Amino acid sequence: MLKRLQFKSVGMKLFMIFFTAVLLLTSVLGWVALSVSRSIVLEQVSEATAGQLAQAADKVDFLFSQYEGISKQLAVDTLLREDLVIVSDPAVSIVNKTAAEARIRERLNGAVQMDSKLQGVRLVSLDLSTSTSYSSVGSSGTTSSEAIQAKMEHIVKANGQVVWFPTEIKGFMGNETKASISMGRLLKNLNFPRATYVLVIDVKERAIGDMLSNIQIGESGSIRMVTAEGRIVHDPDAQLLMSQSDLELPQQDEAEQGAFYTDQDEMVVVEAMSTAPWVLAGYAPTDDFLQAADKLLWVTLAVIAAAIGIALLLGWFMMRHVGKPLNDMCLLMEQGEQGNLKVRTSFPHRQDEIGRLGLSFNRMMEQISGLADQTRASAVQVLATAEELADVSRSTSQTAGEIAAAMEQVAQGAGSLSQQAENENALAEHIGVQMGRVTQSHEVMQEAADRVLQVAGQGSRHMHHLVEKTEEIHQVNQQMVQRAEQLKDKASSIHKILELMNEIAKQTNILSMNATIEAARAGAAGKGFMVVADEIRELADSSKRSIHTVAGMTREIQEGVQHTVETLNRSAPLFDEQLQSVGEAQERFHNVQKQMDHFLVEIQGSTHSIQELLDAQQELTGSIASAASIVQESSAATEEVASMASQQHKVSERLVGLSGQLEQLSEQLKESLVKFRT
Structure with missing residues (x-):
């Protein structure tokens, strides 16, 4: 009888239902509040980071557009085109060729001296000959490896459009001492095809780092420039240049900008560039932004503990005032089942449903005795x-x-x-x-x-x-x-x-x-x-x-x-x-x-x-x-x-x-x- 009272009685069931409902409701509300606060924090941080990254992308695009403008100016420079015709014409005397070569180098040196971010400017002939190619002061000579020939073919196929090449540790020609980002443009001469050259502008990779150094994402985050194939163009860690990025960026057919989260609990914000076919990716662990939101976890646990105490008190009260009278009623019904029609309840004077139930039970037993x-x-x-x-x-x-x-x-x-x-x-x-x-x-x-x-x-x-x-x-x-x-x-x-x-x-x-x-x-x-x-x-x-x-x-x-x-x-x-x-x-x-x-x-x-x-x-x-x-x-x-x-x-x-x-x-x-x- 005691076992049934403890585990199968209505009072115990009401206690368990009430206790479980309060516990689940408190836990769900706490978990929802924690999740909502974490999502709000991450959303606000991602919006702020996206704004910073958009500004950084605009700065880099502005810098690249300046160099595209320089290349366009050189492409339409009449004096430079005339000098290229002179040095390419075998009928011109050596004196005139030497003077034209000096003027060409002077123009290239002037472009480098005006901008400290430039590592070098060079005019490369289509046959990659060192004697017919020209470069600014500090630039190395021309090489004719298969990789360089492939780059030249890419520029020629662009037919006068700008082509950007990702960072190379040894520069465009593979013989430099500093890493650089290169831009190429074909300078065509329809009237004198032998005077067609390829303009190559080498930008210091360190210049990109200087522009992005004032942007901080979280406590341990970083900004990385990546190509569409996942190759790293810029990273604060110079050892990662030219390597494959470990960030899981969206595919080409998906959104090219916005925020998303990796399986390693990292927030990644992507901003596409308008000049080069690359993207700026800012990434940081989500824990850097959720430290304040995690404090809500302890508050939620404290609220759940208090809810458990309150649920225990209310459950004991329900067992005392609901479960016990119902159990007494069951005992009286069992005696009536055995033939004792004289049994009566002792709580007919209560002013609630239990009292009404006891009063009805007493009347029912009296009517059964008469019947x-x-x-x-x-x-x-x-x-x-x-x-x-x-x-x-x-x-x-x-x-x-x-x-x-x-x-x-x-x-x-x-x-x-x-x-x-x-x-x-x-x-x-x-x-x-x-x-x-x-x-x-x-x-x-x-x-x-x-x-x-x-x-x-x-x-x-x-x-x-x-x-x-x-x-x-x-x-x-x-x-x-x-x-x-x-x-x-x-x-x-x-x-x-x-x-x-x-x-x-x-x-x-x-x-x-x-x-x-x-x-x-x-x-x-x-x-x-x-x-x-x-x-x-x-x-x-x-x-x-x-x-x-x-x-x-x-x-x-x-x-x-x-x-x-x-x-x-x-x-x-x-x-x-x-x-x-x-x-x-x-x-x-x-x-x-x-x-x-x-x-x-x-x-x-x-x-x-x-x-x-x-x-x-x-x-x-x-x-x-x-x-x-x-x-x-x-x-x-x-x-x-x-x-x-x-x-x-x-x-x-x-x-x-x-x-x-x-x-x-x-x-x-x-x-x-x-x-x-x-």
Whole structure:
């Protein structure tokens, strides 16, 4: 009993539910508050970091755009382009080349001296020759390794657009002592292609670090510049340059800027650059920003502990004032189950639901005691009545059995008559079904005949239309023969004209030869006339070749026209045969249409006769059905009376059995009431 009170009582269940609900609610609210505060802190930090990173990207883009502007100025510098033409022209003297080379180096040195962030500026020839390439002071010479050739091809393919190369530890040419970021642009010269050069500007990698040194992300964060392939362009740790970045940046098809978080609990803010195809990535551990938010964890734990204490107190109160009275009520109900109807509750004066329950229990027990006394008296009366009812039921059952036997014999005779009427009705219905099928077959044949008649009419109209079209084709064929003959005559006329033009060309050639001879005799005074004579001779030769070409084409046209005439003459008899065949087919279609008209009239007469026969069969079926229905109604009434008599017999037998059971129940009721103490 004590175990059930502790673990299965309503008070303990209420205590556990209340305690668990308070504990879960407090824990969930604390966890939600902690999560929301952490997310708010991270969101604000990411927005601030994104703003800083955007400013840093703008500074770097501004610096890179300045160098792109310098490269554009050098690309359109007229004096520089002229000097490049001079040093590239092998016909220019060494003195002029030396002066031009000095001016080129002076321009490159001036660009480097004006900006301390530049490591060097160089003009590289497309063949990577050291003698024809120029660089500013402090820049190393030109190399021709495969890596350098690949970079040069990349710049050339850009066709004058700026190309940025990530940081190289040994510079663009691979022979420098300091790391640099390089920019390349092709300086094309369409008028003098040999003067085409590649401009390379090397920017100190340290200059990027100086620009980004004043930006701090968290306590241990950093800023890194990364290419689209994940190669590090800039990092505070110089040893990481040119290596693959370990940051998990978004792919190219995802967002290129914004904040996200890695599996290592790092916040990464990405800002895409507008000048170079790189991104600035600022990253720091999230713990650097969540130290203040983690203090809420201890506050949440303290609140949960206080909630546990309060839940324990409230649970004990609920067990004391709810669980104990309900347990007492259960004990009293068990005593009442054992037959003690004198039990009463001791808390009917409480002004709550428990008090009302105790008061109702007391009233219920009083009413049950009164009912038990009344039941004892009623049981004696029921027992006497049951004995009388049993005697009457036996007499009624015997009479109902005799009536049921007589009605069953009458029902059997009516059922036999009804079966014969149903067989005759089924036979008449079968005849009607077969007649309906014949009618449907005639209807299908009539529809088929109608369709055949329609198809024959359409075929006749199509054949008539085909005859007309065949006659038109025959006429067109004759017209084509006539026009081909005319075209043949025209081609002969053209051939004659070409022969005349060929003769004129020959005379013109002879005339030009005579003019050339006369000009040679005239000496220097006839040189101009000799040039004119040569032009006339060339024109005559060209005319002669054109005339031969046109003559060939004219002969081909004559042959094609002749072939066309022969083909049309061969096809004319075929068209005549086709016209005769189409006429015969049209006559056959007309005969088919007449025969189908006669067949359709015969089908309509047959259908009318079958319909009259079907009407007579339906009248016969109706008469048989009426007679069958009368027999069925009589049989049904007889069966119904027999069924009612049989049911009356069964009810009487059941009534006898129930009377016996009533006697037994009366005895058992008297014995059961003896157990109750009132």
